[in-house]
Amino acid sequence: MKNFVGFWKNTWKNRSLMVMALPALILMIMFSYVPMYGVVLAFKKFNYMQGFNSPWCGLDNFKFMFLVGDTFWQMTRNTVGYFLLFTIVGTVGKVMLAIALNEMVFKRAAKFFQSCMVLPHFISYIAISFVVYALLKTNGGLVNQWIMALGGEGINFYAEAERWPLILLIVNTWKNIGYGSVLYLSVLVGIDPGLYEAAELDGANAWQRMIHITIPMLVPMIVITTLLGLGSIMQSDTGLFYQVTKNSGALYSTTQVLDSYVLNAITSGSNFGTTAAVTFYQSIVGTFMIVMTNLFVRKISPDNAIF
Amino acid sequence: MRKTGIGQWLLTILMGAIALFCLLPMILIVVVSFSSEESIIKNGYSFFPSAWSLDAWKYVLGYGKQMVVSYGVTIFVTVAGTLLDLTVEGMFAYTLSRSTFRMRRVFSTLILITMLFSGGQLASYMVNTTIYHLKDTYWILILNGVSAMHVIIMRTYIQGTVSEALIESAKMDGASEFRTLFQVVVPCMTPALASVGFMKAIGYWNSWQKAYLYIDDPNKTPLSLLLMRVEKNIQFLLENEDVMSAEMYAAVAGSIPGESARMAILLAALGPILIAYPFFQKYFVKGITIGSVKG
Secondary structure (H helix, E strand, O other), X not given: OHHHHHHHHHHHHOHHHHHHHHHHHHHHHHHHHHHHHHHHHXXXXXXXXXXXXXXXXXXXXXXXXXXXXHHHHHHHHHHHHHHHHHHHHHHHHHHHHHHHHHHOOOHHHHHHHXXXXXXXXXXXXXXXXXXXXXXXXXXXXXXXXXXXXXXXXXXXXXXXXXXXXXXXXXXXXXXXXXXXHHHHHHHHHOOOHHHHHHHHHOOOOHHHHHHHHHHHHHHHHHHHHHHHHHHHOOOOOHHHHHHHOOOOHHHHHXXXXXXXXXXHHHHHOOOHHHHHHHHHHHHHHHHXXXXXXXXXXXXXXXXXXXX | OOOOOHHHHHHHHHHHHHHHHHHHHHHHHHHHHOEOHHHHHHHOOOOOOOOEOOHHHHHHHHHOHHHHHHHHHHHHHHHHHHHHHHHHHHHHHHHHHOOOOOOXXXXXXXXXXXXXXXXXXXXXXXXXXXXXXXXXOHHHHHOOOOOHHHHHHHHHHHHHHXXXXXXXXXXXXXXXHHHHHXXXXXXXXXXXXXXXXXXXXXXXXXXXXXXXXXXXXXXXXXXXXXXXXHHHHHHHHHHOOOOOOHHHHHHHHHHOOOHHHHHHHHHHHHHHHHHHHHHHHHHHHHHHHHHHHOO
């Protein structure tokens, strides 16, 4: 009880801090907490007239979600598959790039190269979709020009789904690898040069120094960023999957992810019940992943845990 | 001291090649925007067009009103959104950094929950349109929830650089909490504000999904949405080439910009980012490192 009174006394004493926090609290309630209530739509038979007051329908929406089965599993597979692909290729690429940049003796050049590599991160996917289109379009696209110059047949990229995992992997890597390597580079810069000198004295060559010093120093950061990243396994960048693919229906089998499905459903205004069920499923799995990965992180490195 | 042997030169060339690869798409955009339309139609896209031309840029300047309006909308949304977010989240981060403020535990938990669980896109859309009625307003483009990551970056930065003693002494001198924040703490946290501000500004400048979902009014159309519309019209043209009459086709085709003009519009939209980037790059490194190490 004394504690309770003390708490409110402290709050009153710091009332100007309460005022400072107020705008953030209002925004949080309006745009995070109220929409959380929106998950009830997953259990309602939605119609526009009644909106949030639509009648309950139990688990019907979920039944339907599993009934359309194929699309649903396909979207889940795409979402998780691309996430894993991007994480594995991306992490290896970022680490290699960071090590390579760190090894360069020409520091000014390294700095300049890094700036060039980070830049794509800040270019919007709309711009990138223009460029990808310029590269891939059937008539006059650069890639098709090259293929034909080499005597091959032109490829209609926007109709051939099986080519897109590779295309999206390249685009995603191109956009994010430089930015991601900044983090690993900052770890490398912090390694005590004395370690390398000692290893050199003991006769370790450049390769051994990398295997026994550089990589082990990076491992904690790699593990932690990967684990924390797992929390967003159910989310995807709609810029990549919606814009870059030009939302082409012919490519859905390999390019449609949960987020782009929901975006399509909202813009076409159809099937809100099933869509609500899909977003509910997406949120729940996401929450589960964040909690689990955070438990792990807290075990291995409490400082980096979110909670 | 490591020697600059052959390996170093190979490494430098390899890294240079990767850097160039990262820049190539931007170079392509610039080249195409200065290519003549005929050379593109005849030979397709190319880094080395057969003829150069300024027509695309004349077209962009002549595209006139909608371009200017959209530029204005994007600049307004970027500036207003970034300033609002920095103020709101900066103040919130400051309250979270005060160890004597017991309510901060509650606030931390509140923001943590927003990281853990979200209602999802559809729920947000329904709430924004049916409860707040934000469709076709500037508000929807500017107002967002609170970004937990950005708050944490700022809070960590304040805790790491502004000592408790400094804040206490300002208080002793009779400064109010607001004065302490704006005259003592804010000047110390400029690097954090710059790095978070840059990330936010880029986010607002590039954002398209909200505009796409909520904005119909041409007077509130930001650049990103304008680009999407241009793109849509072209797709419409390609898909309906055979079903449209010649006059209809000519009418639609006349209203959309040519290949080079599209790249010019795109470059006009990208320009400010490319110009601002060199000045801000030293700050975002800081943001990335604080943001990810201290989750």
